[in-house]
Amino acid sequence: MACLGLSWELGAASGYAAVMRQIVLAAMRQGHRCVAIVRDLHASAPLLADLPALTVVQAPVATASRIPPVRVQTSYATLLHNRGFADPQSLVARLQAWRALFQAFGIERLLARHSPTAVLAARTAGIPVLHYGTGFSIPPARTPWPAFRPDIAEDDPRLAANEQRVLATTNAALHQLGAPALPAMAELFAPLPTALLTYPELDPYPRREPLRRLGLPLTSYGTPPRWPASPRRPRLFASLPVNDGTRGWLDILARLPVCALLRFSGPAVSTGPLPPSLAVADGPVDFAQAIADCDAVIGYGSHNLVCEALLAGKPMALIAQNPDHLMTGERLRALGAGIVLPERPAADSADRLLALLESSGHADAARAFAARHADAAPRAGIATTLLDLALAAGRA
Known part of the structure; x- marks a missing residue:
């Protein structure tokens, strides 16, 4: 051995x-x-x-x-x-x-x-x-x-x-x-x-x-997702970076007509009071299950997260922080399966997220990716x- x-x-x-x-x-x-x-x-x-x-x-x-x-x-x-x-x-x-x-x-x-x-x-x-x-x-x-x-x-x-x-x-x-x-x-x-x-x-x-x-190997781990009780709203799984833009993303998600489960990549975050439509995962959450349950994903540009989203046929809004995120974002955009957002929210970020949720084109492209790889090993x-x-x- x-x-x-x-x-x-x-x-x-x-x-x-x-x-x-x-x-x-x-x-x-x-x-x-x-x-x-x-x-x-x-x-x-x-x-x-x-x-x-x-x-x-x-x-x-x-x-x-x-x-x-x-x-x-x-x-x-x-x-x-x-x-x-x-x-x-x-x-x-x-x-x-x-x-x-x-x-x-x-x-x-x-x-x-x-x-x-x-x-x-x-x-x-x-x-x-x-x-x-x-x-x-x-x-x-x-x-x-x-x-x-x-x-x-x-x-x-x-x-x-x-x-x-x-x-x-x-x-x-x-x-x-x-x-x-x-x-x-x-x-x-x-x-x-x-x-x-x-x-x-x-x-x-x-x-x-x-x-x-x-x-992508199987990498998801953690507890089952616990979603807020907002049954008539689209579900958004959010894996957010921890930086000086975090509060801005929380404010945007609180205003959107979504039911969002939040997971932070980094040190613990004090979010303050959140509306009932938002919930924060307490510790690691099973990415694969959360993505399977949601309508769209927003998150920092982790390659694993992008793969999990597309393999599940879910469109994604990618928050780019580093060169590798930007390069992955370019590929995501070329597929038509998602959008790329700046590290800190811009004036049009809320409108672009809402358009991602309402447009069938991004979801169709994500489902097409999933179908192409459904028969992989x-x-x-x-x-x-x-x-x-x-x-x-x-x-x-």
């Missing part, structure tokens, strides 16, 4: 740990030992703490850098620049920390999600890697990596220049460790066995290379497929 490492280095939200949980359960059934190396111990605890055979430790993550961040991210290269790939000494320290964890726990194979430093460390240590995740965290194998934004052309010189800076940092760190240089940043991920947890319509990048797309088996791919990588 093998000792498997599961890494989560970048990104937020509990969806990372939810997928990890399913993989760990599949691995435990086969007798493997697992170590989860996670970015956020607090967010992971509700999903991983009850697995007695699992060791959970903090991932080595980049902290404040002495090098100023890129203010407007243009590609995955600028994301890496802002997440610890701008300073060779910082990168070396984290690579050494990852390798120390691998050695301390005897990790033989790594299942890496949104974990560029962990992937690089594993490769320098000779540990086989399965690279998996949504489309955003697995950019196409080309140089330079494609832009995050549609208004940036493929030949925009900023893309190549940004990537060259990150490549120089990466190779300087590899040189200090006595490891071979990368000829291009695309080589960080390109040689690895890879699995995309998304659907062709939601992949943010145009791809030329064939990749294995598995779809069972989602309950995706975690086992990921495990099998990781074990096969170790035997290659």
Whole structure:
């Protein structure tokens, strides 16, 4: 039996740990030992703490850098620049920390999600890697990596220049460790066995290379939804970000003729008095069941939430906070299955939400997506497929 490492280095939200949980359960059934190396111990605890055979430790993550961040991210290269790939000494320290964890726990194979430093460390240590995740965290194998934004052309010189800076940092760190240089940043991920947890319509990048797309594993967890008693109103499931725009979204939902169940992604929120048409979920709520019960979804741009909504045939209003949210939002809009809203409510946000609920076009497009994927392989088996791919990588 093998000792498997599961890494989560970048990104937020509990969806990372939810997928990890399913993989760990599949691995435990086969007798493997697992170590989860996670970015956020607090967010992971509700999903991983009850697995007695699992060791959970903090991932080595980049902290404040002495090098100023890129203010407007243009590609995955600028994301890496802002997440610890701008300073060779910082990168070396984290690579050494990852390798120390691998050695301390005897990790033989790594299942890496949104974990560029962990992937690089594993490769320098000779540990086989399965690279998996949504489309955003697995950019196409080309140089330079494609832009995050549609208004940036493929030949925009900023893309190549940004990537060259990150490549120089990466190779300087590899040189200090006595490891071979990368000829291009695309080589960080390109040689690895890879699995995309998304659907062709939601992949943010145009791809030329064939990749294995598995779809979204079963990730929903929590208590059954408890809806407000407003039977004649449309039901809206709202998974809202916690920031200075939260109060504005609550005010809009209170004015709309809806029955809304609210779930907050982040620290506890003091909502104050709410009208009877709104209810706040006390703790994690079963997303899949809540979405099955509702007429539409509004939420921050979590890829998992978007997939759950569309697989249930429900239209969605996506609140975009980050580049990956904006890219997912573009795909949602192109499908005609939803709308994209700003992080903080705009003057027309209430009218646009009402139009989403009243229009049949968005709902028809969402149901069409669900119908296209109705015959896909069972989602309950995706975690086992990921495990099998990781074990096969170790035997290659």
